[in-house]
Amino acid sequence: MSAQSETRRIGGRKPRVVISAASLEHLEGLAEDAMARQPDLAKRLIDELARARIVSDAKLPDDVVAMGRPATYRDESTGQEKTVTAVSPEEADIAQGRMSVFTPIGIALLGLAEGASFQWEA
Incomplete structure (x- = not known):
């Protein structure tokens, strides 16, 4: 996955979640x-959940970024790859590769399938 702008778009469309x-x-x-402390992030997460396809755990594809699953993404501007596991904010420890799902990049990666890309501005 590439990370370069805040719009999770592929060819003008948002990738499937x-x-x-x-x-x-x-x-x-x-x-x-x-919502009261970080309304912008909360709204972004709610928007992503609203457009997501919801499936049972058994039907969640193995190649989709999900809570507790390691995922590797690449920043196309630097070529740097990072492997992280999306976790709840209280479990986050970036030094250990545990990234809060409630961060801009955590929200952006959540639900994406392998090979998906989006643009992200740091």
Whole structure:
């Protein structure tokens, strides 16, 4: 996955997002809890969840970024690859490769399939 602008678009379209039903309630709760403190991030997460295809855990494809799954992404501008595991904010420790799903890049990566790309401005 490439990271270069905040618009998760491929050829003008946003890439597909797939979320497990088991994660949906937890992610909605994170967004609701953060609405007063970080409304922009909370809204971004809610928007992504609203457009996501929700599937059972058993039907979540193995190549989709999900809570607790390691994922490798590449910054096309630097060529640097990073492997992270999306976790709840209280479990985050970037030094250990555990990235909060409630960060701009965590929200952007959540639900993307292998090979998806999006633009991101740092």
